[in-house]
Amino acid sequence: MDQNAKKTALRMIPYGLFVLTAESKSGAAAATVNWVTQGSFTPPFVVVGVKADSGAHKIIKESNAFALNVLGKGQQAMAYTFFKPAERQGSTISGEPFHAGTTGAPILANTPAFVECRLVATVEQGDHSIFVGEVVEAGVAKAPDGRPDDATLWLKELGDKVFYGG
């Protein structure tokens, strides 16, 4: 296999950006992710790829739940905040206010929308695990004016040379 062709073809997949959150007895996790897709309408499933050696991975496996907080247009700074290890202090994570959702996963106050999921399946075979979650709660803080996907921060908006994939 031509490794450059593989990299280019995989980088042709467009992505949005999300802050993946979870909380267990071990603590809270919050990490910017982009490997996200819907996986079923009924029941409503979302799929997310999560680095196998990350804090979020451990906490999702302990809590069997996670939230995806959708980053909105212009929220590049928040995306970069959650590329770094998250630090919880009271009702903030890395400075961002949150409350506990139905599943216990942190729901960020300043992102335009979220879904909360119960973990229903896991594929642990690579350097990232694939978590399949059933959406059990959702909220929209700021209704999009046009297409919902236009209101989302896209990976490409982080910079011409920023990729996570390939």
Next chain:
Amino acid sequence: MDQNAKKTALRMIPYGLFVLTAESKSGAAAATVNWVTQGSFTPPFVVVGVKADSGAHKIIKESNAFALNVLGKGQQAMAYTFFKPAERQGSTISGEPFHAGTTGAPILANTPAFVECRLVATVEQGDHSIFVGEVVEAGVAKAPDGRPDDATLWLKELGDKVFYGG
């Protein structure tokens, strides 16, 4: 759960468009899909959601392989072609020329890039199944000028009111 909030939040996930292809003794399948994400770097996994009662689903399960042909900017007509049931005639599917890839999955001649995958895991719990494939072959017919994801046809480019998700 507020169903409208769920729909809006899920529609905030941006998507590209791909023609999913597979071939088994039962025949060939080709269907436009958008629920696609990478799932691991090493080994390289991609994840695709496929309608459980579709022909492509049956043929992928029989062949344990599939290809994702990445649709390029301006290929809206091909996206619509493969929303309809595919018809193979010799070395064309629904009029599009192809050849058999390493895995036997059809590789379309007129799309800018493809990845071919061996099926490594399946989650069959919803109206779509989640197929996890290991990328075993890839090709780029037309190298993107700028960012690879800018060269891809995006779901939003099919029309202001076209969605598959929510």
